[in-house]
Amino acid sequence: MNEQAIKDLLYKLADDQLILGHRNSEWTGFGPILEEDIAFSSMAQDKIGHSLAFYTLLQELGESDPDTVAFTRNANQFHNSQLVEQPNGEYDFSLIRHFLYDNAEIIRFEMLSQSSYEPIAKVATKLKGEVKYHVLHANTWIKNLGTSTEEAILRLQSSLNEALPYALGMFETSKYEQELIEAGIYAGEEAVKTEWLKRIQAVIEKTDLKLPDLESIKPKYGGRYGEHTEHLQPLLDEMAEVFKIDPTAEW
Amino acid sequence: MLTKEHILTLLEEVKDPEIPVLSLVDLGVITGVEISEEGHVTVNMTPTFAGCPAMDYMKKDVERTLVKHGIPNYTVNMTFDNPWDSNKLSEKGRQHLKEFGLAPPPKYDLILDLDILEHVACPYCDSEDTTLRTPFGPTLCRSMHYCNTCKQMFEQFKPL
Numbered sequence: 001m002n003e004q005a006i007k008d009l010l011y012k013l014a015d016d017q018l019i020l021g022h023r024n025s026e027w028t029g030f031g032p033i034l035e036e037d038i039a040f041s042s043m044a045q046d047k048i049g050h051s052l053a054f055y056t057l058l059q060e061l062g063e064s065d066p067d068t069v070a071f072t073r074n075a076n077q078f079h080n081s082q083l084v085e086q087p088n089g090e091y092d093f094s095l096i097r098h099f100l101y102d103n104a105e106i107i108r109f110e111m112l113s114q115s116s117y118e119p120i121a122k123v124a125t126k127l128k129g130e131v132k133y134h135v136l137h138a139n140t141w142i143k144n145l146g147t148s149t150e151e152a153i154l155r156l157q158s159s160l161n162e163a164l165p166y167a168l169g170m171f172e173t174s175k176y177e178q179e180l181i182e183a184g185i186y187a188g189e190e191a192v193k194t195e196w197l198k199r200i201q202a203v204i205e206k207t208d209l210k211l212p213d214l215e216s217i218k219p220k221y222g223g224r225y226g227e228h229t230e231h232l233q234p235l236l237d238e239m240a241e242v243f244k245i246d247p248t249a250e251w
Numbered sequence: 252m253l254t255k256e257h258i259l260t261l262l263e264e265v266k267d268p269e270i271p272v273l274s275l276v277d278l279g280v281i282t283g284v285e286i287s288e289e290g291h292v293t294v295n296m297t298p299t300f301a302g303c304p305a306m307d308y309m310k311k312d313v314e315r316t317l318v319k320h321g322i323p324n325y326t327v328n329m330t331f332d333n334p335w336d337s338n339k340l341s342e343k344g345r346q347h348l349k350e351f352g353l354a355p356p357p358k359y360d361l362i363l364d365l366d367i368l369e370h371v372a373c374p375y376c377d378s379e380d381t382t383l384r385t386p387f388g389p390t391l392c393r394s395m396h397y398c399n400t401c402k403q404m405f406e407q408f409k410p411l
Contacts, residue, residue: 035385035395042387049302053331126334129411130300133386133394136368 005176014054015080021047083166099138116184146207168219279339356410373398
């Protein structure tokens with residue numbers, strides 16, 4: 001088994017969770033209503049907990065400890081998709097991103113719970129149950145707001161159009177893709193994307209939103225290979241601010 | 252001579268820090284106790300939610316309790332080997348939750364569907380005419396509901 005292939009997969013999963021967890025946490029104290037403030041804060045807590053589970057598996061494969069990995073790398077060492085590092089924007093953008101991301105994430109975890117690599121299968125089996133609540137939350141709000149006022153529908157549609165190129169970037173293939181698929185470790189990005197399209201389409205059909213023709217959209221790739229937008233490094237600097245004052249501090 | 256039953260009885264003392272009526276044994280986060288021939292005690296635990304900040308505290312509480320009862324040789328492992336789900340809550344635990352004013356999670360068979368998440372009996376008046384307000388409550392393991400009969404908000408320990 002090529003350990004590099006497994007590490008690449010784990011970094012991608014962990015980094016997506018960590019970065020989106022931090023973006024979600026930025027809603028704490030700023031949510032449009034109290035319940036949404038709490039929802040995004042709770043999802044932040046879940047996602048950062050999930051990233052810890054994956055960084056722990058990386059540590060078992062010889063990488064540094066989770067705090068060091070999370071707080072000392074530069075942007076070009078992160079494997080998250082560019083979707084998760086985008087600034088929160090208005091609530092409509094955060095909601096659309098949450099909808100597009102979490103619907104893909106649950107499929108990843110469902111598929112990974114069948115992985116031939118047992119440590120990943122165990123973690124994914126645990127996490128998929130938790131993400132069910134994130135998907136329920138996203139789908140409920142998209143259905144409610146996507147059938148409500150003209151302004152809500154216009155805003156969501158505009159955010160959907162803006163987020164889609166980045167969302168398609170989530171499915172950028174790894175250079176180890178074929179190897180992982182053949183070893184039964186991961187079903188692969190194409191399989192995840194096909195199922196994702198079906199699920200988001202089913203929700204969007206119940207609203208007044210329209211899914212643009214995805215064939216005509218150029219995906220924003222690069223994130224999985226360390227190429228990021230200008231938004232990631234400032235986020236990492238802020239995340240690591242306290243850790244870097246004294247990396248050896250006991251908490 | 253130490254027995255598994257004895258250790259489990261001791262661990263009944265350890266309560267969920269946020270739900271003090273619920274022991275870790277009834278919560279189902281203690282997934283196994285092993286005692287070696289030399290008397291080394293191994294306790295396996297699994298988190299309810301992966302990001303639950305109370306898990307570290309609970310692990311230390313288990314360690315403190317073992318020491319307090321004169322068990323110096325122990326290992327407490329936190330693993331996902333036997334992942335937690337809400338069916339692991341004991342009947343006693345469910346009863347305690349309800350008395351505490353928290354709706355216990357319904358037991359489900361294999362598949363946890365949306366119907367189970369959305370329709371919960373009110374812990375105050377037992378009405379089933381309730382509405383899920385948000386799956387995210389004051390802690391990761393609780394959701395918020397409204398009872399259309401007695402007109403009260405209530406929390407549920409989420410099914411997982």
